[in-house]
Each structure stands twice: as C-alpha cells, then as structure tokens.
Amino acid sequence: MHVVIDKKKYELVDSISFYERFKGLMFVHDFDYCMRFKRCNSIHTFFMSTSIDVVMTDYDNNVLFVFKDVSPWRVILPKKGVYSVYELPGGSIKNDIKKIKVCE
Numbered sequence: 001m002h003v004v005i006d007k008k009k010y011e012l013v014d015s016i017s018f019y020e021r022f023k024g025l026m027f028v029h030d031f032d033y034c035m036r037f038k039r040c041n042s043i044h045t046f047f048m049s050t051s052i053d054v055v056m057t058d059y060d061n062n063v064l065f066v067f068k069d070v071s072p073w074r075v076i077l078p079k080k081g082v083y084s085v086y087e088l089p090g091g092s093i094k095n096d097i098k099k100i101k102v103c104e
Helices: 020-022
Strands: 002-006 010-014 035-039 052-058 063-070 086-089 100-104
Touching: 002 035, 002 086
Parallel strands: 010 035
Antiparallel strands: 002 010, 002 100, 035 086, 052 063, 052 086
8 A cells, every 4th residue: 555645645554453563663763654553642752763744634534634754762642633642753744644545
C-alpha cells in the first residue's frame, strides 16, 4: 500500500498490533516510508533519533493538523476529531496539504 502526501509517493506501513503501535519509530535512524496509526489522536517522539513530520487526519483522510520537523522527546497532545496519524521523515512536507490519498 502507498500514500501520496505533498505530491510524493511513500510506502505506507500500518501500525496494527500493540507492539507495532508501542514501538512506532523509536530507535529508527533513517527511514523513507510513512507510518500510519489508526484510531490515534496524539503521539510522542521519545527515543527517536531524528525529527519527523506529522499529519493528523479525520476518518476520510482530510488533513486537520500538520506538524513539521517535530524534534525527538516531544509530545503532541490529543487533538479533537483526529482519527489517523501519519509519521514521515522530517522535511517531507513542503506545502500546505488538504487531503491524503491512500493507494492500494
């Protein structure tokens, strides 16, 4: 599965199990994919070694919040209306985005 964000295509990795959701991108040094957390409205960047871009969407993938270059050891508190959180490599988002397109 892939996702198109800011006109760029990324491999989409869903975090489904408890362990996948717990680990997320902790201890990952370099990555070139997008990690999605469904039914999630907040994140932390504890134990991460690099900054990430974060996109929070509603159920229909309409973008509600965008956080660029979130540093390690930060928390994004719960946001109302958010259904999914997408984590991308820092610096991935250059423009304003309104919707995320998920492709099979």
